[in-house]
Amino acid sequence: MLGWDLTDFGFVDFHKCGLILFTIRNGNLKRDKKPYAEKIMIVEEMQETPMHFHWSKMEDIINRGGGNLVVELYNSDTKENLSGKPVRVKTDGILRTVRAGGSIVLTPGESICLEQGLYHRFYGEKDKGKVLVGEVSAVNDDTSDNRFYKPVGRFPDIIEDEKPVHLLVSDYSRYF
Numbered sequence: 040m041l042g043w044d045l046t047d048f049g050f051v052d053f054h055k056c057g058l059i060l061f062t063i064r065n066g067n068l069k070r071d072k073k074p075y076a077e078k079i080m081i082v083e084e085m086q087e088t089p090m091h092f093h094w095s096k097m098e099d100i101i102n103r104g105g106g107n108l109v110v111e112l113y114n115s116d117t118k119e120n121l122s123g124k125p126v127r128v129k130t131d132g133i134l135r136t137v138r139a140g141g142s143i144v145l146t147p148g149e150s151i152c153l154e155q156g157l158y159h160r161f162y163g164e165k166d167k168g169k170v171l172v173g174e175v176s177a178v179n180d181d182t183s184d185n186r187f188y189k190p191v192g193r194f195p196d197i198i199e200d201e202k203p204v205h206l207l208v209s210d211y212s213r214y215f
Contacts, residue, residue: 040181040208041065048089049192056087062208066178076179080172082108082163090121090160090188098153098176102145106167110151111142113158119186121158128152158188181208 044060047053059081066073076096082088084106092115102108114122123139129152130143137143143151144164153159163170185193206214 040179040211042208043205044181044208046193048187054083054086056089058082058086058088062179068178074178076174076176078174078176078179079103080174082161082170082172084163084165084167084169087162088160089191090158092156092158092186093153093184094155094186095184096177096179097155098174099150100145100153100161101150101173101175102147103171103173104147105163105170107147107164108145108161108170108172109142109164110145110159110161111140112137113139115156115158115186121188126157128154128157 041062041064044062045053045057046060047057050056061079063077063079064073065076068074090111090113100108100110112126112128114124114126116122121139125139126137126141128135128137128143130145131150135143145151161172181193187193203210203214
């Protein structure tokens with residue numbers, strides 16, 4: 040699943056809730072030994088990626104430039120609900136504690152390490168500009184490793200009126 044990915048998470052308002060991603064590299068543990076993945080994302084001001092966590096993937100989210108990225112955090116409990124316990128997380132290798140539902144603002148060059156089971160939602164801070172976000176993570180499978188707190192449409196249906204020039208990651212099965 041390398042290449043372009045575009046989603047409105049099923050909300051049909053991309054600028055309010057959406058994300059542009061480009062998967063640069065992604066291992067496949069069934070075929071090779073590469074245990075990591077890398078993505079680039081574009082996040083607009085106040086454009087939300089909904090609250091979610093990953094069962095398998097551990098990831099570093101890096102503000103590569105532009106505006107500020109706001110990351111809201113919750114621990115998950117044993118039933119995959121939001122926990123009221125404080126969140127312990129590393130930013131640029133420094134352990135920090137924030138209240139449940141608290142935010143960490145990443146300015147250009149800063150990063151956060153999100154471990155498995157840690158709920159997070161993010162968006163570009165208002166009046167600071169679009170954000171170029173990098174992700175370095177364990178091997179990524181967006182079809183089975185995203186646990187959204189409220190159900191979303193991760194891969195929206197796109198009605199094509201022309202043959203695509205560049206395929207989205209969700210297009211490969213249709214064309215190959």
